[in-house]
Amino acid sequence: CQHLQRAHSNIHTNSTLSDVADGGSIFTERLKRWTETAEKKIILSQIVSMYLKMFQNLGPAKSENVTNIERILYSLSTKLNESFIKVKDLQELEKLQMNDLKIQRKAINELFPTLQKLIVDPSATHVKRKRSQSQKRKCRC
Template structure:
């Protein structure tokens, strides 16, 4: 590589690094705007302890490890608004995704409930966009499916009947045996490829 290539690569790194700082700064600003509008920094908000922090800590401390960069947060006082990213998941990480998905679901319901408040609309959209990029890996279909699941009414009798009708298929899909077969199959394929190289 020539010196020009090194200089261009260095400039690209600087631009991308500053863009990441800018995005985090924007997210922090929008989160603070949302907190100010909802008066989330007053002392009465801390009554009863945090809503999600203890749960996230318990799942992390007991026997679960968050992958580095799995969530970042805007921490002020005792409250956070988490944002997540997807990676290849180990069993422990996928367990964390269950808890994280419930928290993300709560925030989507909260934002949906506050959608008529024009003053904070831009802030909520910025935060939702960050969740979209980090938690759903910029996959619009996954986000739409997730939001549709959160809107399903458990009280609807037809929904109950459909859910029970699909229950055995869902349980089979969730079964660790199917994941084990997939893992064994991929290991066999990998070993076959590795053996053929030698």
């Protein structure tokens, strides 16, 4: 953590300039929307990847502190590798051409199993709970 604090103040770009606040935050606001631990790992894996790209663009003339941060981030990225694969899945889904007839046929073929997983998924229990609560209320009347 000390390496991070020291390097933060030594990075060649000055993060105290007034234009840094323009347009809001890049990462912190997005992180607030990802509340579950598994979800956070997905977004953090992408953020760490972006920081690594940024540090690679600094070139070989990096300070020792920046190099230390880069090593820490690389270490973290290997721990988040499974989550990064999930990010890649999301990116690939975004690229699907849903107006392609073959893709549409495949999607229709997978519709029922997909809906079944959504209904059975433990994270979707709040939907079931609401339905069962409304049924109980009907019985009491």
